[in-house]
Structure formats: C-alpha cells, structure tokens
Amino acid sequence: MPSFTTSGLELAYETHGLGEPILLIHGFASSGKVNWIDTGWVETLTGAGYMAITLDNRGHGQSAKPHDPELYYPTQMAGDALVLLDHLGIERAGVIGYSMGARIAAFLAYDHPERVAAMVLGGMGVNLINGLTDGNDIIAGLRAPGLADLTHPTARQFRIFADHTGSDREALAACMETSRQPMARADVRRIAVPVLVAVGEADEMAGRPEPLAEILPEGEAYLIPKRDHMRATGDKLFKAAALEFLSRTFPPRSIS
Template sequence: MPRFTTSGLSLAYDDQGEGPPVLLVHGFASSGKVNWHDTGWVETLTGAGYRAITMDNRGHGQSDKPHDPDQYYPALMAEDAVALLDHLDIPRAAVLGYSMGARIAAFMAFFHPERVACAVFGGMGMNLINGLTDGNDIIAGLRAPALADLTHPTARQFRIFADHTGSDREALAACMETSRQPMARADVRRIGVPVLVAVGEADEMAGRPEPLAELLPQGEALLIPKRDHMRATGDKVFKAATLEFLGRTFSNVPAS
C-alpha cells in the first residue's frame, strides 16, 4: 500500500477509481481492507463512478501503531484524514465513516467543513454525543491474557475480531481510551454539511440515528433493517441509500 506521513506517523492508504472523491474511514479494530474492500464498498463506489480512497487509521492495519492514548483523540485522527486529502491534492471530498470512523468524520466536518462536501455516519447515532458505555470492558478484553478469561459479550466480540485481524491489541486499547471522546451537542448542531446517519435496526452500540439526524442542520436518518453493528457494514440497503444520498448531495463536486 502507498503511504503518507502526518504528525510524525506513517499511514497506509489505497486509491481506486476515477470520479468525485469519496474518503472512507474505517471503524475500531478494522482496516481499510476489512471495512471497505472486503465488504464490497470500494467496488460499489468505483462502479458507480466515484473515486474510492481508503486509509488505515493510526493504530490499525498497515499504519504506525503508537501505544500512547494521547495519540488517538478523534480530532487528531480527523487531521490524518485531512492530511491524506492534502497528500492527494484533493480540495474537497465526500466522507463515509463507520463507527469510530463516523466519529472521525464528524470531527472532520466540524473542524474542516470546507474539505467535506457531505458525510455518511454509518454505525454511529446518538452515541456520537453520549459516548460508548462498553469502552472500558473492551479495553479490559483487549488486555486480558486470553479470550477464555472474558465473559462480557462486547469485550469478547472485539477481542475475537482483533485476534482475527492480527491487530496490535495494546495499540487498540490505547485507541479505545481516547478515540471514543464524545462530541458536544452544540458542536453537532454546527455541522452544516449534508449528513446521512445510518444505523442497523438491531445495533446496540451506536445509539439511535433519528435524534442525531434531527440535531444536524442537514441530517437524514436511515435504519438498516435486521442488522446489528457488525453486520450492517456491507449491507445492500446501506449501500443503496448511500449511493442515492451521494447522487443528491455530491453531484456538483468535480472529479479530483
């Protein structure tokens, strides 16, 4: 994978297709490949005439993995995303984030609205504001000596996922400490770009999409039928709604 440098870290990315650029920001313990390539998102977007750009967030995939929690606040990770756009000479892009990636997209849209044409917050509803209640259990699960020691269902789920992807569990634990920083309700109200808030109907981690969409000046809500947090990622309803949303809100952005 090609790489770029930001804040002293070397981060990996991938760039596919031609057309208006869509930056895809993956979720916690995932990677650009797992979140976006393996689920068919890159193929879907490039097939629809978009340029699909994925990145491995700091602490994940093929990117550098600091063990310092101070390196993982969402505002810092949003700066990584902007730095990638700078590296690729892209002035403005649509941003599609999932779970932690949606939180990063929100901070990006708040601090750099001129760089974000529109955004999709997948797997992130009102917990953008309320925070993640299972975070400390996930941290304990990542640092536990063995999976057999864990009983908390969410902790087990993420430990299994981290082991499956060969992740640096200490880097992920550090990331979980600070990347779940909530966004202030008043700041959410100041995100002026069009936003689609898409959450699985059975998602118990994200919070409801409707109240978050109501706070956003140009927010829309989507409930993805019969999907939980993990299984909503590559859902066909989610993809179709995102393409329709991009077609309405992103059609006037030139290819980069």
C-alpha cells in the same frame, strides 16, 4: 500500499477508481481493506463513478501503531484524514465513516466543513454525543490473556475481531481510551454539511440514528433493517441508501 506522514506517523492508504473522491474512514480494530474492500464498498463506489480512498487509521492495518493513548483523540485522527486529502491534492471530498470512523468523520466535518461535500455516518447514532458505555470492557478484553475468562459480549466480540485481523491489541487498547471522546451537542449543531446517519436496527452500540439526524442542520436518518453493529457494515441496503444520498448531495461527474 502507498503512505503519507502525519504528526510523525506513517499511515497507509489506497485509491481506487476515478471520479469524485469519497474518503472512507474505517471503524475500530478494522482497516481500509477489512471495512471497505472486503465488504464490497469500494467496488460499489467505483462502479457508481466515484474514486474511493481507503485509509488505515493510526493504530490499525498497515499504519503506525503507537501505544500512547494521547495520540488517538478523534481530532488528531481527523487531522490525519485532512493531511491525506492535502497529500492527494483533493480540495473537497465526500466522506463515509463507520463506527469510530464516523466519529472521526464528524470531527473532520466540524473543523473543516469546506473540505467535506457530504458525509455518511454509519454505525454511529446519538452515541456520538452520549459516548460509548462499553469502552472500558473492550479495553479489558483486549488486554486479557485470552478469551476464556471474557464474559462481556461486546468485549468478546471485539477481542475475537482484533485477533482475526491480526491487530496490535495494545495499540487498540490505547486507541479505545481516547478515540471514543464524545462530540458536544452544540458542536453537532454546527456541522454545516449534508449528513446521512445510518444505523442497524439491532445495533445496541451506536444509539438511534433519528435523534442525531434531528440535531444536524442537514441530517437524514436511515435504519438498516435487521442488522446489528457488525453485520450492518457491508449491508446492501446500507450501500443503496448511501449511494442515493450521495447522488443528491455529491453526484459523480457522469450523472451531474
């Protein structure tokens, strides 16, 4: 995979297809491949006339994996995304983030609205503001010797996912300590780009999409039917809603 350097860390990325650029920012314990390629998002976006850019966040995938929690604040990870856009010579892109990636995307749009044409926040509703209540349990689960003694359902879920993806669990634990920093409600009100907030109907981690969309100046809400946090990621109705939103707010060149 090609890579770039940001804050002394080497991060991996890939570009797919041609057209208007869409930066894809994956969720916690995932990677560009797992979150966006394996779920069909890259194929969907390139088929619609976009260029899809997948990034492995610091601590994930084929990117550097520091164990220092001070290196995982969402503003720093949003800075990585900005450096990648600069590295690729892209002035303005659509951004799709899922879960942790949605939080990163929100901080990117707040700090640099001129670089974000439109944004889809998947798997992240009003808990962008309220915070993540299961974070400490997830950290404990990642650092536990094994699954046998883990009873907390979310902790077990993420431990199994981390093991499945071959992740560096100590890097993930460090990431969870600081990447879950909430965004202030007043800052959400200042995100001056079109935003689609899409959350699974059975997602207990993200919080409802409607309250967040109501706070955003140009927010829209979409409830993904019959999906929880994990199963909503590659849902076909989620993809369809995102494409419809992007067609209005950041259309591909072929239909503009």
